Amino acid sequence: MKPRKVSAAAAAALTLALAATACGSDGGGSDDGKKITVGIKFDQPGVGLKTPDGGYQGFDVDVARYVARELGYAPSDVVFKEAKSADRETLLQRGDVDFIAASYSINDERRKKVDFAGPYFLAHQDVLVRAGDDSIKTPADLNDKKLCSVTGSTSAQNVKTKLAPRAQLQEYGGYSECLTGLENGTIDAVTTDDAILAGYAAQDQFKGKFRLGGFKLSDELYGIGVKKGDTELRNRIDAALRKMVQDSEWKKAVEANFGPAGYRSEPPPGLSTPAG
Missing domain, CATH: 3.40.190.10 (Periplasmic binding protein-like II)
Structure with missing residues (x-):
């Protein structure tokens, strides 16, 4: 997480404090309104892919960007971090990411370690x-x-x-x-x-x-993973997902990312937690 700009006079006074907190940063951004870090897959075409030019594309990427926008972040404030299957719970527990949208199937074992918004997709x-x-x-x-x-x-x-x-x-x-x-x-x-x-x-x-x-x-019901106990963020993401379905952006994302392969998705599943 990058610190906000400060005046020249304040900068000198804050140097030691910033140095002390830099290593302890939780990697998020939703609390300071500056950056938000999102875990996605980097190697799943159609779902989450880092392209050779350094861009990102896929259904989960579109979902993550939509959710981040609804949370108040500009596209330039979204930082994507690779979330391999074996690392997802650890990334959330350590605070390395704010949320994860990475073909993350909801199950009871994972619910013991993280909370889920959604589900937003049925595979x-x-x-x-x-x-x-x-x-x-x-x-x-x-x-x-x-x-x-x-x-x-x-x-x-x-x-x-x-x-x-x-x-x-x-x-x-x-x-x-x-x-x-x-x-x-x-x-x-x-x-x-x-x-x-x-x-x-x-x-x-x-x-x-x-x-x-x-x-x-x-x-396989895909959910968006958040840190265990972060009910506020989970519910805000749920609200964003509901809106994405209602305004047809969900359907557009499905067609754009899976349509070329002739894949027909299931209708959007109902969201399991209340918004607000």
Whole structure:
């Protein structure tokens, strides 16, 4: 968090104080009205992606920007920080980010550590396989196959414990690594939410190479994560999400980010907490 500008006379007096507090900054911005730090994915096309020119795009990015605007922040005051699946709870607990919009599925285990606004999106767990691979037609066909997901994600564990116990689970740091393995044949299937998989499959370098299984293995309700106990911020974000749906910006964001892949989203899910 950058300190506000001060006069030359005050600057000298505040030098030691600023130096002492700089290292202890919580990384947020919602309290001082200057900057707000938002955790997103950097490697999920269609959902959250950092582009080669340093920009950011994707459905979650659009949602985060809309919410930040409703919280009173200009676009230039939004700072994006990478939120890998395994790091999301830690980022919130340490105060490194103000909120996280990063394909963050709400579940009971995560609710013990963080609070959620939303849900704002309903996805379904699915698998991505090579277009010419006809050996995986049902979830049971994943038995004895090399199944990839990212560290900290529940998707692969869901398959292994409930549907294909003999699946050979491979966990990588990011989905892009899973896609590379799928393309070169060292991985047989990648599993995560269908929206994420559709975003990857729609990339120019992957067009025609992969296909979705269409299994709908689970319902994944995406929420915006906030620090545990921050009820005020959670409710303000809920209010922003409600407005985004009501004024059709939610629908526009879905169509802009997932439409090119032919993906059809579910209607927006109801928000679970009161606004205000």
